[in-house]
Structure formats: C-alpha cells, structure tokens
Amino acid sequence: MRKSIATVSVSGTLTEKLEAIAAAGFDGVEIFENDLLACPLSPEEVRARAADLGLGIDLYQPFRDFEAVPADVLAGSLRRAERKFQVMRRLGADLLLVCSNVSPAAIGDDELAAEQLRLLAERAAEYGVRIAYEALAWGRHVNEYLHAWRVVRMADHPNLGTCLDSFHILSRGSDPIGIEAIPGEKIFFLQLADAPLLAMDVLQWSRHYRCFPGQGNFDLAGLTASVLRTGYAGPLSLEVFNDVFRQASTERTALDGMRSLIALEQSLDGLSHPAVPAGFAFAELADTGTLGGLLTALGFARTGVHASKPVELWSQGEARLLLNARDQVADPALVAIGLDSPDPGGAVKHAGALLSPVLPRERAPEDAPLDAIAAPDGTEIFFCDTAWLADFGPGAAIPGRITHIDHVALTQPLHYFDEAALFYRSVLGLRPQESLELPDPYGLLRSKAMSAPDGAVRMVVNIAHVGAGQQPWQHLALACDDVVAVARRLRAEHPDLLLPIPDNYYDDLEARYEVDPELRRLGVLYDRDGAGGEFLHLYTVTAGRVFFELVQRLGGYQGYGAGNAPIRLAVQHAGA
Ligand SMILES: O=C(O)c1ccc(O)c(O)c1
Numbered sequence: 001m002r003k004s005i006a007t008v009s010v011s012g013t014l015t016e017k018l019e020a021i022a023a024a025g026f027d028g029v030e031i032f033e034n035d036l037l038a039c040p041l042s043p044e045e046v047r048a049r050a051a052d053l054g055l056g057i058d059l060y061q062p063f064r065d066f067e068a069v070p071a072d073v074l075a076g077s078l079r080r081a082e083r084k085f086q087v088m089r090r091l092g093a094d095l096l097l098v099c100s101n102v103s104p105a106a107i108g109d110d111e112l113a114a115e116q117l118r119l120l121a122e123r124a125a126e127y128g129v130r131i132a133y134e135a136l137a138w139g140r141h142v143n144e145y146l147h148a149w150r151v152v153r154m155a156d157h158p159n160l161g162t163c164l165d166s167f168h169i170l171s172r173g174s175d176p177i178g179i180e181a182i183p184g185e186k187i188f189f190l191q192l193a194d195a196p197l198l199a200m201d202v203l204q205w206s207r208h209y210r211c212f213p214g215q216g217n218f219d220l221a222g223l224t225a226s227v228l229r230t231g232y233a234g235p236l237s238l239e240v241f242n243d244v245f246r247q248a249s250t251e252r253t254a255l256d257g258m259r260s261l262i263a264l265e266q267s268l269d270g271l272s273h274p275a276v277p278a279g280f281a282f283a284e285l286a287d288t289g290t291l292g293g294l295l296t297a298l299g300f301a302r303t304g305v306h307a308s309k310p311v312e313l314w315s316q317g318e319a320r321l322l323l324n325a326r327d328q329v330a331d332p333a334l335v336a337i338g339l340d341s342p343d344p345g346g347a348v349k350h351a352g353a354l355l356s357p358v359l360p361r362e363r364a365p366e367d368a369p370l371d372a373i374a375a376p377d378g379t380e381i382f383f384c385d386t387a388w389l390a391d392f393g394p395g396a397a398i399p400g401r402i403t404h405i406d407h408v409a410l411t412q413p414l415h416y417f418d419e420a421a422l423f424y425r426s427v428l429g430l431r432p433q434e435s436l437e438l439p440d441p442y443g444l445l446r447s448k449a450m451s452a453p454d455g456a457v458r459m460v461v462n463i464a465h466v467g468a469g470q471q472p473w474q475h476l477a478l479a480c481d482d483v484v485a486v487a488r489r490l491r492a493e494h495p496d497l498l499l500p501i502p503d504n505y506y507d508d509l510e511a512r513y514e515v516d517p518e519l520r521r522l523g524v525l526y527d528r529d530g531a532g533g534e535f536l537h538l539y540t541v542t543a544g545r546v547f548f549e550l551v552q553r554l555g556g557y558q559g560y561g562a563g564n565a566p567i568r569l570a571v572q573h574a575g576a
C-alpha cells in the first residue's frame with residue numbers, strides 16, 4: 001500500500017523532513033501547515049522539491065474550527081478556506097483535512113454542521129480540492145468517528161469524506177468495528193498513530209505521547225484491517241506528535257516510521273514471525289582481562305578458545321559467555337548477543353526487510369557462518385544454529401548451579417527507546433511485557449521488558465534519565481537452580497563480589513512477607529507476584545559497564561523483581 005507520513009512526525013526544517021522522508025522510502029507526505037508557514041520556499045518550490053524526491057503531497061492540514069458556527073462567522077471561515085485552496089493549488093495538493101470544531105462558540109447542531117461542510121465542499125470543488133473531515137477526540141461537539149461520518153453522510157457531497165485517525169478512535173475507547181459500515185470511497189484518508197496507555201487529558205496525550213504503530217498499546221493492525229475491509233485504497237499515513245521524536249534524528253525517525261508500517265503490513269498479511277528465537281546461544285563481552293576472575297568465582301570455566309580470533313568461550317550449564325579481547329575497549333561491556341534461531345538465514349532476511357542494518361562478517365574460511373544485525377544501541381545480534389560452537393573446539397559444558405541466560409538488560413539512548421521496543425518486537429518477534437518507571441537516586445529509570453512467548457528469550461530495555469556523565473549500565477541475568485546455595489558459597493569465598501543490600505530493605509521485606517532470615521545474611525533479594533510466583537535474585541558488583549544478576553524463578557514467576565531495582569540502583573550509585 002501507499003505509505004505516507006505527516007511532516008509533524010519528524011524533527012527538522014521542511015526541506016530536511018522531505019529529504020529524510022524520501023530517503024526512508026515513503027511515497028507521500030501530509031504537509032503540516034506550520035511547516036509550510038515557517039519555510040522560506042514558495043509553495044511551488046516545495047512542490048518541486050517533493051516531486052524531485054519522488055514524494056506526493058497527499059494531504060494538507062489542518063484546517064480548524066470551521067463547521068457549526070453562527071451565520072455571521074461563516075463568511076469569514078469560507079474566505080479563510082478559499083485562501084488555503086489557493087495555497088493547495090500552488091502546492092499541488094488536492095486533499096484538505098478539516099478537524100472538528102473545538103471552539104466554545106461551536107453549535108451542537110449536526111444539520112448546521114452538515115450544511116456548512118457542504119458549502120465548504122462546493123467551494124473546494126471549484127479548486128479541484130476534496131475535504132476530509134476528522135473527529136478530534138476533544139472536539140466540542142463532534143469527537144467520535146461515527147459522529148463525524150454521520151455529518152459527512154448528511155452533507156452528501158462528492159468532495160466531502162471523512163478522515164479516520166487511529167489515535168482519536170482508540171484513545172476514546174471507541175470500537176473500530178463500526179468503521180466497516182462506512183463505504184470505503186467515503187474514507188478519504190487514514191492516519192495511524194499508536195500510544196502508550198496513559199490516564200491523562202486526551203489532548204495532552206495526543207500532542208505529546210503518540211508513537212509509531214507497534215510502539216504503544218493500541219491494536220493498530222485490528223483497526224487497519226477494518227479500514228481495508230471497507231475497500232479503502234488511500235495511503236497508510238503516520239501522524240505522530242511526540243516530544244522525543246521532535247528532538248531525535250530526522251533520518252532515523254523517518255526510517256523507524258517506515259519500519260513500523262512494514263511491520264504493520266506484515267501483520268495484516270497474517271505473516272507469522274519466521275524465526276522467534278528459542279533461547280540465548282551466548283552473550284559476548286568485550287574484556288579487558290578482568291572478567292575471567294569474576295566468571296571463575298561464579299562457577300564458570302573456560303571451555304574453549306576460538307580457532308582464529310582472540311575470543312574465549314566460558315560456560316556453565318547452558319549459559320555460554322564469550323570473552324573477546326580483540327576490541328580496544330576501556331571497560332568491559334556487553335557487545336553481542338547470540339540467539340538460538342530455528343532459521344538463521346530467514347531471521348536475517350526478515351530483519352533486513354525491516355530495515356535493520358545487516359552487519360558484514362569478517363571470518364576465516366573455516367569458521368562457521370554467523371549472520372548478525374545491529375540492535376538500535378549498536379549491540380550486535382547473531383542468529384545461530386549450533387555450528388558456531390565447533391569454532392571453539394571440542395570442550396564440553398560443565399554442569400553447575402547456573403543453568404542458562406535468563407535475560408539481558410540493555411540501556412538505550414533516550415531518543416531511541418521507542419525504536420528499541422519496536423525493534424525487539426518486530427525484528428525478533430518478542431512480545432512486550434511490563435513497562436515501568438522506577439526511581440533512581442539521581443533520576444528515573446524507564447524500563448520495558450520484552451519476551452519470547454515461551455519466555456526462553458527475555459530482554460529488558462532501559463533508559464536512564466540520569467546525569468550526563470553516567471555510563472549506561474548493561475546487565476546479564478543468569479538463571480540458577482538454587483540461588484541461595486550460590487549466595488552461601490559466594491558469601492563465604494568472594495564476599496567482595498556481591499552487591500551489599502541495606503538492612504532497611506530486609507526490615508521492610510520481613511514486614512511484608514515471612515521470608516527466610518538467611519536472605520538478609522546473604523544479601524538475596526526477593527519478590528512475589530499475585531499468583532504466588534516467587535523470584536530470588538542477587539547482584540554482583542559492576543565490572544566496567546557490566547554487572548551480573550543471578551536469578552531463580554519459582555512457581556511461574558514472569559517478572560524481573562522490578563520493585564527491588566531502586567534498591568539496587570541506590571547501592572550501585574553509592575559504589576560508583
Ligand atoms: O492536535 C491537533 O490539533 C491535531 C491536528 C490535526 C490532526 O489530524 C490531529 O489528529 C490532531
């Protein structure tokens with residue numbers, strides 16, 4: 001389908017926006033009026049620039065507070081409209097979005113609204129312009145899409161249709177199934193935006209928190225499917241007002257918008273994800289020579305060395321860590337994640353179709369082929385079958401209390417948090433779990449957990465709103481079959497490796513639950529969910545950017561001990 005985006009969705013000047021939008025592969029744009037007003041180019045020059053870039057101007061918007069006004073106001077509004085039709089003619093745009101009247105002066109009279117919109121459509125027809133009437137969720141009288149459609153039907157003019165905007169429909173909790181009663185040819189335009197569920201004033205929610213499809217909590221695929229069932233053949237057009245996108249890279253946001261529409265089309269086509277990972281094959285850490293000691297203390301052993309690269313394999317149970325001494329890094333850092341993939345080639349192809357950078361591989365001829373892509377924060381993601389292990393020789397894994405990698409937590413730059421959520425969802429097929437905001441002594445930690453349907457791969461995406469000088473932490477959570485036993489041994493043999501937990505935490509924990517007093521002595525944290533699932537976990541001190549968490553899930557616990565994260569953050573800051 002034709003793909004468009006409103007210029008308001010990305011940062012920059014109008015020309016920068018058009019260039020980035022074209023580079024991302026869009027077919028058309030909605031020109032937001034303010035972008036034109038502030039642009040030094042004439043409408044004719046904007047038209048030529050767009051045409052040179054291969055972009056159509058699919059819509060000009062918004063035209064406000066027109067319908068259902070007292071008779072003496074109408075003439076002025078029609079004159080205002082006529083001036084806009086002249087601008088549109090110069091722009092080469094033939095569709096004008098009129099949003100429902102928000103003025104206290106508007107009259108709650110559908111017949112009057114229809115009659116005046118009919119006049120507007122007649123006037124528009126003289127300029128070859130069509131009008132798409134949209135119900136704003138906060139419109140004075142018309143604020144539901146079916147109400148806007150009733151007014152359009154009543155006005156009954158070929159140059160008047162409706163514009164559906166997923167945000168206005170879904171933010172009000174309207175059922176999109178009603179769309180299917182609208183004839184497709186009367187839906188003149190479809191605007192798509194997702195949003196996180198927030199209990200707040202709907203205008204503020206719309207103007208600051210919209211995001212691309214797949215980044216929020218609305219069912220965009222369901223709504224779009226309803227629209228397509230009407231026979232609608234116009235563009236899928238993104239219209240996103242978002243405070244973070246307004247500050248982010250124009251090119252990157254435009255590309256992410258395109259990714260969201262490709263992913264939406266895939267879900268409309270009923271394409272299931274080709275290669276949801278079945279587990280973590282490995283995590284790779286850039287090492288400065290300090291990690292081997294820490295891993296030995298945790299019960300890992302070096303079980304292999306790469307045939308052609310300075311990379312060691314350390315394992316315990318099914319937990320495999322690669323220590324890479326090749327990269328010149330100042331501090332240890334998590335640099336790559338290997339995922340067990342049922343179809344590595346298919347997974348990379350799928351990622352490429354979703355515009356993820358596929359990384360060139362340098363490998364010796366005898367090395368196993370491994371395909372990698374870059375996650376939004378630069379972490380490399382490898383899709384693996386089991387062949388890669390052979391590069392590390394015949395060493396067998398050793399059993400221990402640590403059984404496998406439970407989850408990986410990465411800290412994202414603020415501007416790319418939503419991009420990361422969409423990446424893990426669309427490219428890796430993970431599903432969003434809980435989203436949280438947690439207090440940090442010097443800021444706020446926003447966090448979103450994503451997991452494979454069976455929980456075999458879990459990722460936590462964080463953004464830290466903390467002082468600029470702070471390194472973004474990354475952590476690797478390792479599943480244990482008996483975390484208390486591991487804690488006893490570490491406490492006895494390597495007490496300095498454990499993050500100390502304040503007594504006050506245990507005073508509160510013991511007030512809430514009857515827990516074993518040994519947890520306090522060992523520094524093991526505890527959480528319980530509503531269904532009786534339990535979580536026992538502890539943290540190591542930080543090595544460079546990285547620390548380890550040892551976790552034990554009991555009784556089907558699916559969370560991450562989020563309530564304990566502020567305690568951890570405070571202790572880490574104190575020691576940093
Ligand atoms: O926030 C607004 O005013 C506004 C304007 C035009 C739109 O299409 C819309 O959805 C919202």
Ligand SMILES: [Mg+2]
Pocket residue numbers: 134165191239
């Ligand atoms: Mg809109």
